[in-house]
Amino acid sequence: MARGxxxxxxxxxxxxxxxxxxxxxxxxxxxxxxxxxxASASWWVSQQELxxxxxxxxxxxxxxxxxWALFSVVVRTPLxxxxxxxxPALLIGTGLVALTLIIGTTVNGASRWLVLGPIxxxxxxxxxxFIVLQGAVLFSQWRRLALDQRVLWMAILGGIILLILKQxxxxxxxxxxxxxxxxxxxSGLPLHWLVGxxxxxxxxGTTSILINDYQRLRVxxxxxPWQDPLGNGYQLVQSLLAIGSGGLSGSGYGLSTQKLMYLxxxxxxxxxxxxxxxxxFVGSVVVLLFxxxxxxxxLRVALRSRGNQLRLVAIGCTTILVGQSIMxxxxxxxxxxxxxxxxxxxxYGGNSLLxxxxxxxxxxxxxLESADPLSLSSRPSRS
Amino acid sequence: MSQTRVASRKRRGxxxxxxxxxxxxxxTVVVLLCSALGxxxxxxxxxxxxxxxxxxSRARQAQTERRNPLGRRRTIVDRQGxxxxxxxxxxxxxxxxxxxxxPGDDPEQRRSPREVAEKLAPILGVSAxxxxxxxxxxxxxxxxxxxxxxxxxxRLKALNIDGIDFEHGPQRIYPQxxxxxxxxxxxxxxxxxxxxxxxxxxxxxxxxxxxxxxxRSGDGTPLPDGIGAGSMHRDDLRxxxxxxxxxxxxxxxxxxxxxxKWNAKRGAALVMDARNGELLALAxxxxxxxxxxxxxxxxxxxxxxxxxxxEPGSTFKPINLAIALQAKALTSTSTIDDKGSLxxxxxxxxxxxxxxxxxxxxxxxxxxSSNVGMVQAMQRMDSRNYWQWLNKLELNIAPDTDLPGAxxxxxxxxDTFTANAIEPATASFGQGLALTPLKLLQLHGMLSNGGRLVxxxxxxxxxxxTELSDSxxxxxxxxxxxxxxxxxxxxxxxxxxxxSGQVARIPGYRIGGKTGTAQKAANGVYIPGALITSFVxxxxxxxxxxxxxVVVDEPQxxxxxxxxxxxxxxxxxxxxxxVIEQIPPSKAVTKALxxx
Numbered sequence: 001m002a003r004g005x006x007x008x009x010x011x012x013x014x015x016x017x018x019x020x021x022x023x024x025x026x027x028x029x030x031x032x033x034x035x036x037x038x039a040s041a042s043w044w045v046s047q048q049e050l051x052x053x054x055x056x057x058x059x060x061x062x063x064x065x066x067x068w069a070l071f072s073v074v075v076r077t078p079l080x081x082x083x084x085x086x087x088p089a090l091l092i093g094t095g096l097v098a099l100t101l102i103i104g105t106t107v108n109g110a111s112r113w114l115v116l117g118p119i120x121x122x123x124x125x126x127x128x129x130f131i132v133l134q135g136a137v138l139f140s141q142w143r144r145l146a147l148d149q150r151v152l153w154m155a156i157l158g159g160i161i162l163l164i165l166k167q168x169x170x171x172x173x174x175x176x177x178x179x180x181x182x183x184x185x186x187s188g189l190p191l192h193w194l195v196g197x198x199x200x201x202x203x204x205g206t207t208s209i210l211i212n213d214y215q216r217l218r219v220x221x222x223x224x225p226w227q228d229p230l231g232n233g234y235q236l237v238q239s240l241l242a243i244g245s246g247g248l249s250g251s252g253y254g255l256s257t258q259k260l261m262y263l264x265x266x267x268x269x270x271x272x273x274x275x276x277x278x279x280x281f282v283g284s285v286v287v288l289l290f291x292x293x294x295x296x297x298x299l300r301v302a303l304r305s306r307g308n309q310l311r312l313v314a315i316g317c318t319t320i321l322v323g324q325s326i327m328x329x330x331x332x333x334x335x336x337x338x339x340x341x342x343x344x345x346x347x348y349g350g351n352s353l354l355x356x357x358x359x360x361x362x363x364x365x366x367x368l369e370s371a372d373p374l375s376l377s378s379r380p381s382r383s
Numbered sequence: 384m385s386q387t388r389v390a391s392r393k394r395r396g397x398x399x400x401x402x403x404x405x406x407x408x409x410x411t412v413v414v415l416l417c418s419a420l421g422x423x424x425x426x427x428x429x430x431x432x433x434x435x436x437x438x439x440s441r442a443r444q445a446q447t448e449r450r451n452p453l454g455r456r457r458t459i460v461d462r463q464g465x466x467x468x469x470x471x472x473x474x475x476x477x478x479x480x481x482x483x484x485x486p487g488d489d490p491e492q493r494r495s496p497r498e499v500a501e502k503l504a505p506i507l508g509v510s511a512x513x514x515x516x517x518x519x520x521x522x523x524x525x526x527x528x529x530x531x532x533x534x535x536x537x538r539l540k541a542l543n544i545d546g547i548d549f550e551h552g553p554q555r556i557y558p559q560x561x562x563x564x565x566x567x568x569x570x571x572x573x574x575x576x577x578x579x580x581x582x583x584x585x586x587x588x589x590x591x592x593x594x595x596x597x598x599r600s601g602d603g604t605p606l607p608d609g610i611g612a613g614s615m616h617r618d619d620l621r622x623x624x625x626x627x628x629x630x631x632x633x634x635x636x637x638x639x640x641x642x643x644k645w646n647a648k649r650g651a652a653l654v655m656d657a658r659n660g661e662l663l664a665l666a667x668x669x670x671x672x673x674x675x676x677x678x679x680x681x682x683x684x685x686x687x688x689x690x691x692x693x694e695p696g697s698t699f700k701p702i703n704l705a706i707a708l709q710a711k712a713l714t715s716t717s718t719i720d721d722k723g724s725l726x727x728x729x730x731x732x733x734x735x736x737x738x739x740x741x742x743x744x745x746x747x748x749x750x751x752s753s754n755v756g757m758v759q760a761m762q763r764m765d766s767r768n769y770w771q772w773l774n775k776l777e778l779n780i781a782p783d784t785d786l787p788g789a790x791x792x793x794x795x796x797x798d799t800f801t802a803n804a805i806e807p808a809t810a811s812f813g814q815g816l817a818l819t820p821l822k823l824l825q826l827h828g829m830l831s832n833g834g835r836l837v838x839x840x841x842x843x844x845x846x847x848x849t850e851l852s853d854s855x856x857x858x859x860x861x862x863x864x865x866x867x868x869x870x871x872x873x874x875x876x877x878x879x880x881x882x883s884g885q886v887a888r889i890p891g892y893r894i895g896g897k898t899g900t901a902q903k904a905a906n907g908v909y910i911p912g913a914l915i916t917s918f919v920x921x922x923x924x925x926x927x928x929x930x931x932x933v934v935v936d937e938p939q940x941x942x943x944x945x946x947x948x949x950x951x952x953x954x955x956x957x958x959x960x961x962v963i964e965q966i967p968p969s970k971a972v973t974k975a976l977x978x979x
Binding site for chain 1: 403404406408409410411412413416421422423426427431436437438439441442445446598601602606
């Protein structure tokens with residue numbers, strides 16, 4: 001195993017399998033694309049509010065570099081190690097999420113942040129890779145687990161989701177639940193189980209919506225945003241106006257009008273609206289096709305991976321990146337109630353960027369390990 | 384795929400614990416993701432392709448601030464470029480007590496109207512209590528002050544009080560006050576024109592303002608998008624009049640003095656450049672201040688010299704003589720036997736002083752303003768021919784002029800005129816027919832300019848910036864021979880030198896003139912004691928150019944004649960005109976003047 005790691009580390013990129021290189025290319029393209037879109041979406045607001053048009057993009061660039069450093073570490077580290085780390089990391093992450101409820105910084109009524117000196121930590125973002133990893137660990141050997149183990153882990157995962165809900169952060173909670181469910185689906189668990197869990201999740205979601213006024217308002221305003229275009233429907237209406245203004249070919253890069261203080265949170269939750277206004281339906285289709293290609297590449301990695309854990313990590317990583325993108329775009333286009341999810345690798349935010357590149361790194365690592373003959377000896381499924 | 388399935392089944396069969404992840408499930412997950420992407424694609428196609436146009440227009444509507452034209456109006460200037468009517472920026476201050484807050488206050492805190500009033504009062508120059516009283520219990524939309532100078536508004540703005548709004552708008556100002564009110568008219572409080580040129584030339588006075596839609600960002604910053612070249616363009620055209628403020632002021636002052644002195648009903652003074660019909664003065668008494676129009680009776684808002692008819696009386700005699708000369712019914716040497724009175728179809732006709740002048744020439748007829756002489760002179764003309772001449776002078780047609788509301792005169796029909804000998808007889812001394820002072824001025828202009836019927840007018844045109852228009856060229860229909868008009872002018876000069884118009888004599892200048900004292904008629908009956916006095920003057924006779932007409936309506940008292948009431952006004956106007964137009968004297972004046 002040590003030799004295998006060694007071998008991978010020294011393996012130059014041009015000797016990597018074509019699939020891995022293509023995957024790397026997709027991720028790099030996605031990152032550059034994200035920076036370009038964010039640069040356009042952020043400069044006006046940064047200029048108006050902070051006096052520096054480049055304020056946002058400079059910070060994002062630094063985070064992007066840090067993210068790629070993390071990415072290369074992830075790619076060079078055997079997946080097995082990450083899988084071993086998953087459980088303790090997840091528990092620590094859960095603790096941090098719990099901590100946000102106590103000492104978290106409250107933004108827009110949600111306590112999502114832990115302030116550590118100059119750095120703001122968002123535990124809900126940082127635990128995402130470990131949820132995928134732990135999900136892979138659990139579901140790959142689900143049938144071999146004793147009942148108490150199953151119950152314990154179900155409780156832990158359910159607890160995490162409830163904690164995230166408590167922040168309140170319905171969007172991340174539902175994304176986490178959705179990804180875990182899809183991984184469980186992928187792992188081959190019996191369908192009646194999955195349907196039961198899904199029913200449980202939906203009930204929990206519905207209850208949350210009924211209990212929390214802000215969530216209920218969002219759902220009702222999502223159904224008919226034009227009823228209150230200046231109040232609860234404001235964000236969605238502005239987003240729809242932006243996307244609609246794009247038309248077929250868009251207004252051109254940098255020329256969105258809606259981003260000029262009409263569209264709220266235009267650098268994170270509604271960044272897709274800015275993009276869609278500037279690049280039109282053509283641009284939107286390009287992004288959707290890109291995501292589909294990415295999902296198919298993820299599928300290819302998963303299918304070629306030998307070992308359940310590898311397969312589940314690959315499909316989990318693909319699902320969380322593509323799924324989060326889908327949810328973000330669905331929110332911006334009014335296909336889903338307004339929830340605050342960043343668009344991976346595009347939206348402004350260091351935590352989200354690190355988590356996304358971590359996850360992307362895991363996927364690339366899966367691709368490497370499934371292809372490199374030296375890694376066959378360290379197939380996680382055998383451990 | 385099927386192979387894997389088979390393999391997994393086999394493995395499941397052998398080792399229960401090994402449960403490989405089925406490829407079909409992996410594919411299912413990705414298919415789910417891709418169908419979600421497909422769904423999003425359809426949603427976006429709907430938003431961007433189907434509903435796109437509607438959403439875009441909605442967005443543009445929200446992003447675009449429509450600037451309604453402020454309704455700026457062009458400046459009006461006199462012939463020298465002096466400002467007669469201008470738009471000035473004025474500010475209205477609105478208070479919304481529900482938002483009253485000092486800068487730096489807590490967002491939830493509100494100040495009382497009393498506190499705000501105390502801050503505003505010293506700047507507005509009113510008491511704080513009156514301000515807070517005006518606000519009373521109103522929550523919003525209280526007009527605190529209007530017509531503020533922008534500088535005052537700026538001082539209020541510097542206080543930075545939340546809940547105080549400023550509305551900027553143009554306000555029409557007439558710097559000369561009542562001097563041109565009769566000509567210019569005014570705008571009401573809604574800036575809609577109510578009288579005068581403001582009304583008749585409304586569409587020309589309105590500035591060309593494009594409806595401008597400026598795209599703005601959410602915080603109000605204007606965006607350069609969609610603002611093409613020229614969309615910010617504003618022309619600076621000004622309407623230039625032919626009137627001269629200095630002459631107008633002299634005319635107005637002298638007229639007012641005389642009207643008050645004689646306790647007259649009203650008066651008008653007109654000065655025309657006969658070469659092209661430009662009016663240099665059109666003063667009217669009584670008049671009103673267009674800056675405070677609401678304090679005056681609406682009856683004052685019309686110019687009677689243009690809109691009201693009167694029987695001109697003796698001032699029409701020179702016109703008659705010109706017609707008769709032109710028609711060859713008279714010659715320059717014709718003489719008349721004036722017996723002081725005569726009877727036409729049973730109607731007695733006297734001279735105004737009932738004197739008989741014996742055999743006199745036509746110059747004398749004018750000098751003594753002999754009615755009997757005029758009747759006899761005009762009797763040498765066939766009445767049909769006479770009527771046709773009056774018709775040719777367009778007595779019964781509204782004159783071609785830019786003065787608002789000009790009306791046509793009254794001339795009896797040809798049948799009536801020729802059927803009864805009294806009709807041409809009264810017409811020969813200017814009774815029995817009616818015209819406006821403006822029309823009479825036009826007819827006299829014909830004597831001054833060598834026989835052309837010019838269009839009297841007061842506008843020269845629109846010019847950019849400080850540029851001034853040129854005066855228009857010679858115009859008008861030639862009706863008389865220059866020799867005829869010169870002959871009549873020579874007779875009129877003798878009226879000033881030796882006759883009833885001596886008041887208007889100015890040493891060194893050759894001036895022609897004619898007085899008029901006519902009876903006023905209403906519904907075909909002469910009103911006893913109601914006279915309308917007038918005086919018309921031409922100058923300088925050697926190169927006639929200017930016609931001055933003064934009409935004073937219903938002066939009261941003894942010795943009410945054109946020579947006593949109207950002529951002094953004309954003389955003052957002529958004196959000012961000589962200076963303003965720098966007309967050199969025609970002849971040496973006195974030895975004393977020569978030596979100085």
